[in-house]
Amino acid sequence: MKENKIQCTLCGLAVEINAFSVNTTEGLKLFCCAGCLSVYRLLNGDKVID
Ligand SMILES: [Zn+2]
Numbered sequence: 001m002k003e004n005k006i007q008c009t010l011c012g013l014a015v016e017i018n019a020f021s022v023n024t025t026e027g028l029k030l031f032c033c034a035g036c037l038s039v040y041r042l043l044n045g046d047k048v049i050d
Contacts (some may be wrong), residue, residue: 007022020034022037022040022048
């Protein structure tokens with residue numbers, strides 16, 4: 001059995017909780033922390049759906 005670990009979209013670290021997520025035109029993205037989430041939003045503002 002392979003473990004299906006979720007990785008942070010920005011840095012690739014394992015995501016333990018789903019608290020940091022954002023809807024984008026490419027689907028729901030998950031992050032390990034608020035910092036990664038905010039950096040992603042800065043870099044991909046055109047994809048983020050608010
Ligand atoms: Zn991260």
